[in-house]
Amino acid sequence: MTEIGIFKTDADQSLFHSVIQISNLFRNSDFVLRIYGILKHQGLELANRWQNPKSSKKHAMLRIRNLKCFYGRIMAIKGISLSVNAGEITCLIGANGSGKSTLLSAVCGLLPDWTGEIELKGQSIKGLDPPALVRRGISLVPEGRLIFPPLSVMDNLKLGAYTRYKKKAAGAVEEDLESMMSLFPILRERFRQPAGTLSGGEQQMLAIARALMARPRLLLLDEPSMGLAPMIVEKIMEVLEVLRSGGLTIVLVEQNALAALEAADRGYVLETGAVVLQGAADELLADKDVKRAYLGKDYGDFYDAG
Amino acid sequence: MNDKANKIAYAVFALAVILLGWQVDNEYYLQLMIFIGLNTLLALSLNMLMGYAGQISLGHAAFYGIGAYVTAILTTTYQVAPLLALPAAVGTAMLVAWFVGIPTLRLSGYYLGMGTLGFGMIVHIVFREWSSLTGGASGFVGIPPLEIGPVVFASGKNYFFLVWSVVMLCLIMCRRIIDSRVGRALRSIHDGEKAAAAVGVDTKKLKLQVFVLSAGMAALAGFLYAHLVYFISPGTFSFVASIRIVTMVVIGGMASIWGALLGASLLTLLPEWLHAFSEFEMVVYGLILMSVMIFLPRGLTRGVLDVYERYRKSHER
Numbered sequence A: 001m002t003e004i005g006i007f008k009t010d011a012d013q014s015l016f017h018s019v020i021q022i023s024n025l026f027r028n029s030d031f032v033l034r035i036y037g038i039l040k041h042q043g044l045e046l047a048n049r050w051q052n053p054k055s056s057k058k059h060a061m062l063r064i065r066n067l068k069c070f071y072g073r074i075m076a077i078k079g080i081s082l083s084v085n086a087g088e089i090t091c092l093i094g095a096n097g098s099g100k101s102t103l104l105s106a107v108c109g110l111l112p113d114w115t116g117e118i119e120l121k122g123q124s125i126k127g128l129d130p131p132a133l134v135r136r137g138i139s140l141v142p143e144g145r146l147i148f149p150p151l152s153v154m155d156n157l158k159l160g161a162y163t164r165y166k167k168k169a170a171g172a173v174e175e176d177l178e179s180m181m182s183l184f185p186i187l188r189e190r191f192r193q194p195a196g197t198l199s200g201g202e203q204q205m206l207a208i209a210r211a212l213m214a215r216p217r218l219l220l221l222d223e224p225s226m227g228l229a230p231m232i233v234e235k236i237m238e239v240l241e242v243l244r245s246g247g248l249t250i251v252l253v254e255q256n257a258l259a260a261l262e263a264a265d266r267g268y269v270l271e272t273g274a275v276v277l278q279g280a281a282d283e284l285l286a287d288k289d290v291k292r293a294y295l296g297k298d299y300g301d302f303y304d305a306g
Numbered sequence B: 001m002n003d004k005a006n007k008i009a010y011a012v013f014a015l016a017v018i019l020l021g022w023q024v025d026n027e028y029y030l031q032l033m034i035f036i037g038l039n040t041l042l043a044l045s046l047n048m049l050m051g052y053a054g055q056i057s058l059g060h061a062a063f064y065g066i067g068a069y070v071t072a073i074l075t076t077t078y079q080v081a082p083l084l085a086l087p088a089a090v091g092t093a094m095l096v097a098w099f100v101g102i103p104t105l106r107l108s109g110y111y112l113g114m115g116t117l118g119f120g121m122i123v124h125i126v127f128r129e130w131s132s133l134t135g136g137a138s139g140f141v142g143i144p145p146l147e148i149g150p151v152v153f154a155s156g157k158n159y160f161f162l163v164w165s166v167v168m169l170c171l172i173m174c175r176r177i178i179d180s181r182v183g184r185a186l187r188s189i190h191d192g193e194k195a196a197a198a199v200g201v202d203t204k205k206l207k208l209q210v211f212v213l214s215a216g217m218a219a220l221a222g223f224l225y226a227h228l229v230y231f232i233s234p235g236t237f238s239f240v241a242s243i244r245i246v247t248m249v250v251i252g253g254m255a256s257i258w259g260a261l262l263g264a265s266l267l268t269l270l271p272e273w274l275h276a277f278s279e280f281e282m283v284v285y286g287l288i289l290m291s292v293m294i295f296l297p298r299g300l301t302r303g304v305l306d307v308y309e310r311y312r313k314s315h316e317r
Helices: A002-006 A010-026 A029-050 A100-107 A130-135 A153-160 A170-183 A185-189 A200-212 A230-245 A257-263 A281-286 A288-295 A299-305 B002-023 B027-052 B060-077 B082-104 B109-129 B156-179 B181-191 B193-198 B203-229 B239-252 B257-295 B299-316
Strands: A060-071 A074-085 A089-093 A114-120 A138-141 A218-222 A249-254 A266-271 A274-280 B146-148 B151-153
Touching: A060 A100, A060 A249, A074 A089, A074 A100, A074 A249, A074 A266, A074 A274, A089 A100, A089 A230, A089 A257, A100 A114, A100 A218, A100 A249, A130 A138, A130 B193, A138 A200, A153 A170, A153 A200, A153 B181, A170 A185, A170 A200, A185 A200, A200 A218, A200 A230, A230 A249, A230 A257, A249 A257, A257 A281, A257 A288, A266 A281, A274 A281, A281 A288, B002 B156, B027 B060, B027 B156, B027 B181, B027 B203, B027 B239, B027 B257, B060 B082, B060 B109, B060 B203, B060 B239, B082 B109, B082 B146, B082 B203, B109 B239, B151 B156, B156 B181, B156 B203, B156 B257, B181 B193, B181 B203, B193 B203, B239 B257, B239 B299, B257 B299
Parallel strands: A089 A249, A089 A266, A138 A218, A218 A249
Antiparallel strands: A060 A074, A060 A114, A266 A274, B146 B151
């Protein structure tokens, strides 16, 4: 019961009580408490260290105006405007080819060929390369995870902190390594294994942990649920919510619209390079068009109407 | 644990070198071992670029040649002391690598291979055709021996210790780079440039830096070569020589420090051993290289370790 000190706000208290109720059900309070404690504690502690506490107010972390992206002569994004509030999870959903990944590539500097404005905390990021953007606090968890298979889990994590070594002592990096392994205990077990020997879910966790090692302000995730079992997807979304509750700003690109919208605060629906719908996540979840097109519900209605 | 094993490996290696240099008096064997040392330097330099950073170079002999020709011209034509010619030789190669690297390293895969191949051929042609400076196709004669203070490195034994000390130093330097933050970043480029960029690695800069470093080491080998044989000709630095260096790296084992040593040893010794086959020499040589690649596709170092692991496992049961 010593961990009760962590739960300061009302929301935390009520969450704590519901956890106690659940644990009574399971008659294994220790186990549930420990999991919750670790998640909550680590999430808060991690996020507090990256963020100043003021950022919990709603101001825009990322603002995009009239963004157009090009692959050679092909325009993949045709004038998107959107805004990502600090301390929120914003999700972008849409089918293949709707421009979700392209947008992320532009934000993290991997795709330099774009026009319009992208502002991080009010400052334009035009012309900055990926290393400069990582230093400013943008971290990407790339599509398909893209971990470094022959390198050990440890080396993968340390690479995440690549841009930090110059400024700070290695001590802070070691501390963060420890935090990551508390957040994802499986990584501790696999610490010295080549990352390529991990399962899909474990690799995704490693990819997220690697991105967090840069101590980002803004975390971009490109389809973290790709090819994973529903249970693992749920776990990953839980981790994202814990990180958010600590104040980290998250942009989540997903094809798995249901899982994404359930975790998110706001959502944008993209279609062939343009925003077709936007709003609070729960509104989008209830929206009829979204349900039909992306959630696979009311399948019958869809056909009846047609 | 791994660190300790490494230190033991270095100690054993150093001891072996000292013992060999002390016990072997036969000039032929000394010469052979000196060449193994030079080839190890070359393979090591290319391994940093190819094995770790994953950037292929089919023109590495050009830097080897630049090192040799710069010192030859400076010490013979302009009478500069060899020790002063060393930084000039290494520096020139690094400068050339820097200028060549900026456009070439934007390529990748086969295209980078073609780009470096072209560069190697151009340099080779310059060596051959700029007769007034390089002596042309008939070669450059009369390079003075290396002198450091009162010591003249002329005898086989002297040179043996000089070359192998340099090899040892370079081995340690490379090991330290690979185990550092920069080394991790290099390996990340090998596995995926996009992912490396996503974690904040400046891939362009790092590739250029390792290319320049690699060129510098190859030029160092060229410098030592010129003062060993006193005579250099363009043929030594041709396309075939570049391919030989690539072969050493692949046969020895990519991304392995000791692989460079093994590959260089095998490729230096094989032709000597195969003289017995006279006209079939090259056929047997090719067959051996083919079988190494078929049975130990990851090179000698990893291959031998894999075989050992399998042996140990089968005996544990």
